[in-house]
Amino acid sequence: MAWGETTAWIDGTLNNDLYQQLLDDAETAPRRNAARRKIVHPGEMPWEMSRQGLLKHLINEGMNTRMETVDAYMQIIPPGSRSGRHRHLAEECLYVLEGKGYDLHQDCDVEITDDYHWKPQDEIKRFDYEAGDVIYVPPNTIHQHFNADPDRPLRLISTINRIFKQCGLNDLEQLENAPEYVEGMALTPELVRRYLRAERRSAGCNPSVPNFP
Numbered sequence: 001m002a003w004g005e006t007t008a009w010i011d012g013t014l015n016n017d018l019y020q021q022l023l024d025d026a027e028t029a030p031r032r033n034a035a036r037r038k039i040v041h042p043g044e045m046p047w048e049m050s051r052q053g054l055l056k057h058l059i060n061e062g063m064n065t066r067m068e069t070v071d072a073y074m075q076i077i078p079p080g081s082r083s084g085r086h087r088h089l090a091e092e093c094l095y096v097l098e099g100k101g102y103d104l105h106q107d108c109d110v111e112i113t114d115d116y117h118w119k120p121q122d123e124i125k126r127f128d129y130e131a132g133d134v135i136y137v138p139p140n141t142i143h144q145h146f147n148a149d150p151d152r153p154l155r156l157i158s159t160i161n162r163i164f165k166q167c168g169l170n171d172l173e174q175l176e177n178a179p180e181y182v183e184g185m186a187l188t189p190e191l192v193r194r195y196l197r198a199e200r201r202s203a204g205c206n207p208s209v210p211n212f213p
Helices: 018-034 189-197
Strands: 047-050 053-059 070-077 082-088 092-098 100-106 108-112 116-120 125-130 134-137 142-147 154-161 172-176
Touching (some): 142 154
Antiparallel strands (some): 047 053, 053 070, 070 154, 082 142, 082 172, 092 154, 108 116
């Protein structure tokens, strides 16, 4: 047996019980999980006026639920409005809960070496949908949701796998804000109802609140 490399690997005085921590984590997981929610009621689902638009978070890593791998939110797009425009490495699936609309998708050429590079392709594709349809957004695709109805809201349920983030691949970039976005806005049920009733606004308008009746 060769021991010539002993002078290299034998070095160091640092001790740490990392394996024991794995055992302890496995042993205490059932007790921790028992305190995590399996049922989330509407009043426990946080609102957010995000750069991507008006969201109600259904499942999120920050909500202390039993879900380990998936995040989900409901996106509400007011009549005639649109979401923000963004790109992320993780693929996304959306269910059209209410209304009708369309997506614009722009594929990107990607190179991952020591660094991560992406370049949008020239072609922008349009996909129309209505309630009951499912939208698939491929990895690293620039995309934006549009409400095609000037009188009714569009509601989407978005699900995305948080494993990408846990693997260090949380490549998320916001390219355009939703028209309704106002930094720090606190949403309430009444304010959301007003957004749902809002009449179509002119293109390029970015009001802090909708034109309420």
